[in-house]
Amino acid sequence: MFAIDSQKYDKDDLRLLFDQMGNMEPYRNPEGKRYAICLKHVFELLGAVIYLRKRGGSVLLMHADTPFETAREIARKGECSYLLFENWETAVAVSVSSIPYEPSILQFSSGSTGAPTLISRSWKLVDQEIEHYNRLFDETPYEQPVILVPVSHSFGLITGTLASWARGVQPTIVQDKNPKFALHMIKSTKDPIVYTVPYIYNVLDALGIGKVGCHKVVISGSPPSEALLNRMKVQTNEVWQQYGCTEIGCISVSKHPFSHTDVGKPLGHLEISIRPDDHEEEDWKGEILVTCDGDFKDIATKDLGRLDIETGNLQLYGRLDDLINVSGLKVIPSEVEMVIGRMPGIRETVVVKTEHKIWGEAIRAIVVATPSIEAQDVRSWCMHQLPAFKVPSVIEIVAEIPKMPSGKISRKLLQEQERF
Numbered sequence: 001m002f003a004i005d006s007q008k009y010d011k012d013d014l015r016l017l018f019d020q021m022g023n024m025e026p027y028r029n030p031e032g033k034r035y036a037i038c039l040k041h042v043f044e045l046l047g048a049v050i051y052l053r054k055r056g057g058s059v060l061l062m063h064a065d066t067p068f069e070t071a072r073e074i075a076r077k078g079e080c081s082y083l084l085f086e087n088w089e090t091a092v093a094v095s096v097s098s099i100p101y102e103p104s105i106l107q108f109s110s111g112s113t114g115a116p117t118l119i120s121r122s123w124k125l126v127d128q129e130i131e132h133y134n135r136l137f138d139e140t141p142y143e144q145p146v147i148l149v150p151v152s153h154s155f156g157l158i159t160g161t162l163a164s165w166a167r168g169v170q171p172t173i174v175q176d177k178n179p180k181f182a183l184h185m186i187k188s189t190k191d192p193i194v195y196t197v198p199y200i201y202n203v204l205d206a207l208g209i210g211k212v213g214c215h216k217v218v219i220s221g222s223p224p225s226e227a228l229l230n231r232m233k234v235q236t237n238e239v240w241q242q243y244g245c246t247e248i249g250c251i252s253v254s255k256h257p258f259s260h261t262d263v264g265k266p267l268g269h270l271e272i273s274i275r276p277d278d279h280e281e282e283d284w285k286g287e288i289l290v291t292c293d294g295d296f297k298d299i300a301t302k303d304l305g306r307l308d309i310e311t312g313n314l315q316l317y318g319r320l321d322d323l324i325n326v327s328g329l330k331v332i333p334s335e336v337e338m339v340i341g342r343m344p345g346i347r348e349t350v351v352v353k354t355e356h357k358i359w360g361e362a363i364r365a366i367v368v369a370t371p372s373i374e375a376q377d378v379r380s381w382c383m384h385q386l387p388a389f390k391v392p393s394v395i396e397i398v399a400e401i402p403k404m405p406s407g408k409i410s411r412k413l414l415q416e417q418e419r420f
Helices: 011-022 042-054 068-077 123-137 154-167 179-187 198-207 226-235 333-341 375-385 411-419
Strands: 002-004 007-009 034-039 058-061 082-086 091-093 104-108 118-122 144-147 192-196 216-219 238-245 249-255 262-266 270-276 286-292 299-307 314-319 324-326 329-331 346-356 360-369 394-397
Touching (some): 011 042, 034 068, 068 082, 104 123, 118 123, 144 154, 144 179, 192 198, 198 216, 226 333, 238 262, 249 270, 270 299, 314 333, 324 346, 324 360, 333 346, 333 360, 346 411
Parallel strands (some): 034 082, 144 192, 192 216, 216 238, 360 394
Antiparallel strands (some): 324 329, 346 360
16 A cells, blocks of 8 residues: 555555554544644554544644644644644643534645744545646556655645555655665666655755666755756656645646746646736736636735746746845846856755845845855856846855755745844
């Protein structure tokens, strides 16, 4: 049914776990209740999700490394009846709800651009997402998924694991954090379709010396650099880049993206439109709006995008909150990142807004580079490649750029760290 690292599990293993759960009071009547899940082992996490989903329960997922007090507070804010912490047998009572909740998957938004908010998606909507996502596999339904991202996140759980089961294939979920082991699992799998984020692929690329061995790679979470995307195209038969948000799940997928901003066409049950930005200097860019079948209400993603006139593909430029207002002129961080990323010797870069005493907002570039590169070198490169107002006023050379457990970069966190 699935494998975790080198250990395989089948329906009998799950049936035994379900029988044990049914003997404990917290699991006996889950219908209408919410359960916060913070479990160390992937088998127990997936088992809890399947058990509760089949019995009308809701699950609030959080990363396995979340400390107990933090996890309990998250469970309380999510109005959960129980917190499953570290192992499935530890079910801590949190609150008692007087109303039954619609069976759903719950997640707090990442908080990368603001305070996290609780998002609820019914299991019916999740099934709809999986159905339309799997239509992308009509020609290749039996590729073997290797999942390198946490299954406590929608990317790994829904489009990675649950969608694989719906196609009748056995996913391999890599829990071992050693990248050499992940590389071994990829190379030992026939026709692997690897679910990962650009940061992890970059690490594997360095370890594998340009020979990761993927048949197909699916990336999400954050766009790759132009250089990394080009390497991925050379090293794999096919690259998919998918785009989504907590409120909707997977929104669109680009097969063979022609640029790092290309996130393709929407899934069949979704429609995309663009709300024009009167202040955007370039035509056709604006906030990405998404409409689901049977729902006439637009969901505002707070992402900046554009629909390509020729291909119909969605181009994603980042969060609206990330735009930098330099003396009244809007700067999209990804545009500056792309230019810096082309400079020889640059390994990674992220651009965020910073404060300036005179004109308010300014551009700050955080760069990982080879030892020979200095900040002035990056500035000179940008001055020859960008308009003056898009050249970063602050350039920091660092050994590593901090990331969240999902592998994503939080611009909000980087901006907050600068203040202290």
